[in-house]
Amino acid sequence: MPELNDNFFGKVYEVVRQIPYGKVTTYGAIAKVLGTVRSARMVGWAMNASHNLEDVPAHRVVNKKGLLTGKHHFDGTNLMQQLLESEGIEVKENQIVDFQKHFWTPEMKL
DNA sequence: AAGGTGACCGGCC
DNA sequence: TGGCCGGCCACCT
Secondary structure, three states: OOOOOOHHHHHHHHHHOOOOOOEEEEEEHHHHHHHHHHHHHHHHHHHHOOOOOOOHHHHHHHOOOOOOOHHHOOOOOOOOHHHHOOOOOEEEEEEOOOHHHHHHHHHOOO
C-alpha cells in the first residue's frame, strides 16, 4: 500500500508538483508551507527521495540564492540547467538569472 | 535505541 | 554577494 501523502515527503512532493511551468521556488518556501521553516534541510532530503519519482520537478526547486545546488544530484551535470532553460529560465554558472522574476511560492497558489 | 547525515536558512562580519 | 557558524527535524543504518 502506497503511503505517500502520509509522510513528510509526500507533502513536499505535492507542493513541488504544483509548481507552474517556467517557475521556480525555494526550499524555504516549501518548508514554510509545510510548517517547518526551520527544517528546510528536510525539504532537501525529500527531494533526494523524490529523485525516484518522475512527477516531481525537482529542477524547479533551488536554494534561496537561486543556485542550482541540487543539480549535482541529477542524472547528468547540466541536465537541471537544460530543463530550466527549456522552460524559459536563464541559468548562468549554476545560478538562475532574474531569479526573483521566476520565483514562485506555494503561498501564491493559496 | 542512538548517532550521523543532509539538494538549507538566517544572522553576522 | 560571499564565507563561517549554529540550529533544526526527519530519515537511514
